[in-house]
Amino acid sequence: MRRAFIRATAALAAIGLTAKAAAAQSPSSTSGKGRVKVVYQLSEGIDQAVRAMANLRNHLNAAPDTKIVVVAFGYGIDFLVEGAKDARGNTFEAPVAALASSGVEFRVCHNTLNARRISEQNLLMDAKVVPAGVVEVARLQFEEGYAYLKP
């Protein structure tokens, strides 16, 4: 019993090690010095989205070369629905379009759309749908060497 447990933990540790090695290798193998890649997780509604818009703008001002992907799920997709407004009554269309033009990608969780019965047609044009938000956040970090930020 105990031996089985030890073997299991050893196996897990080995998986952890290979994972770390893979993550450490990917940035250098994709492009020499490696462009900084960041994934922003948005899952908390309009207030978080307003903060994120400012963060994203500042991020690109300070480091224009950064590749940024925004993954939205749960209440975090609210700002990407057409007609969404912040507390001051401004819509998100213009800031989202501006960020998209400077290379930011907006990915929306399909599970959330299903669960909240929001049609893909009601999303802003810049939003792209991915099968699952959490999977996307994990995949970007694990397989593509993205740094993680949650504003």
Added chain:
Amino acid sequence: MADPMRVRATENGGVVDVKILMKHDMETGQRKDAAGKTIPAWHIQTVIATCKGKEVFHAQFGPAVSKDPFLNFKFKGGAKGDKVTVTWVDNRGDKRTDEATIA
């Protein structure tokens, strides 16, 4: 090759609403790069939308149109399930065609 456009078409009361988001740098030919050299003009010149083989929209774009242009127009005569096909051609002769099914 040029990036794909996003095309969305919805029918409501006999009127089809088409939204198009094109991906294009739309260089005006007025800007200069870091070395002071002029960046040559490179922008979309014509946009054509067709539905069931009929032209429903035709536009001529110039350097004054913004980067990644967004276009929204309505037309009558389309039904749910029909396809709307959009094509742009830029001043270098590059082309991009995408389509959407009316929902």
